[in-house]
Amino acid sequence: MATDVIIHAAILLLTLAIVFAIRYVPKQTVTKHRTDHRATTQTQRHLIRATQLLSRAKSNPQRDQTQTLAKTAIAEIEKAHSLSPKDPNPYILKSLALDLLGHKGPALRSLDLALASHRVKSLSEKERVEALVRRAELKLAVNKKRRVDSAVTDLEEAVKVSESELKTKAFCFLGVCYELKGMKEESRKAFEEAIKVEPDSTVARQGLERFQVPHSCR
Template sequence: MAMGLALYRLPRAGLAGIRRRRRAAAEARRYFIHGAQLLARARSAPPGSSAALSHARSALEEADRAVAADPRDAAAHILRSAALELQGRRAPAIRALDAALSPPAARSLASSERADALTQRAGLRLAVAEGTGRRRERTLDAAVEDLTEAVRESPKNVRALSLLGQCYQEKGMTQEARRAYESALAEDDSLVNIREALRRLPIEPW
C-alpha cells in the first residue's frame, strides 16, 4: 500500500514541478521582453545621455527579474550584460556573460547564440585590459580562446573573425591574423577597416 502511494505521489510531484518551471519561464520571458524593449530605447538614445542611462538601468532591473525567475535561461544573463555595458560597467557585464556561458544556462543557447556571446565576452575583455604587459597578454590569450570557440560554433561570424584577426595581429601571429581577416572579408567584403588591417600586415618570407 505504501509503495503504491509513493508511486502515485511521485508523478504528481513531478507534474507540479513542471508547472512551476513553466510559470517561472513565462514570467522570465515577460521580464525579458520588457527589458529588451528598454535596451533598444537606450541604444537609440544619444550615447551617454540621461535618457540612455535611465533606459539602461530600467533594462537591467528587468533583466535581474528575469534571472531571478529563471536563472537557467541564458538570454536573461545576456540582456543583463548588455544593460551593464551601456552603463559603462564592463567587469560585471563580463560576469553576466560568464553566467550565460556556464551550465545550466549555456544549454539554452543555440550555436550561433553561443558564438555571439563568446565574441561579446572577448570584446569586453579586450576593452577592460587595454595597454601592454602581462595582464594584456593574458587577456589576449583568453580572447583568442573565446573567439576560436566562437568561430568553431559559427564559422561565418564576421565579428568573431575580425576580432580574432586583431588579437593575432597584436600577438605578432601574422599568418593567423591574415587567415582570420581573409575569412572575415570572404563573408563581408565591405569591411574597410579589416581590408586596411590586412593591407598593413607585414609580408613574411616563404
C-alpha cells in the same frame, strides 16, 4: 496464522502504495510542470521587457535617459534571474545593460557567468558565438594587454562553431587580436577567412591593406 497476517499486511501496504502512486504522484508531476511552465513564461516576459528597454536605451541620444532605461532593464533582468537562475540569457542582457552604464568590468563578469559550463549548453550556437565575441571585446576594453590572449581563445572558439553572419565579425576581430600580438601571418589569414565569408567586409579589407596584401574585392 502469524505468517498469513504478515502476508495480508504486505499486500495491503503494496495496494496502498499503488493507489498513492496512481492518484498522488501524477498530481505532483502536473503541479511541478505547471509551476515550471509559469516560471518560464514569467521569465520570458521580464526578458522581453528588458530587451525593449535596452533597445530604447541604445537609440536614445540623452545620456541620463539612457542610464535610466538601462537601470530599469536591470530591474527586469533581476526578476527573470530570480525565477530562472540557471538561464544564461539574464546574464547576457545584464552584461549589455552594464556596458551601457559604463561598467565594463561587471559586464564582463556577467558574461563569464552566462558562459559558465552549467549554463552555456542552454544557448543556441548563434547566442553562444555572439556572447564569445562580445566577451572578447569586453576583455580588450577592460585591459587590452593583459587579456588579449584570453580574447583570442574566445574568438578561436567562436570561428570553430559559427556558421552564421557572426563568423565574419569573429574572424575580423581575431585578425585584430593577432595583430596586437604581433602575429602578422595569423592576422592576415584571419582577415582572408573573413573575406571568404563576406567579400564586402570593409573591416577585413582594411586589415589586409595594412599588410599590403593585394586582394580583389567585389
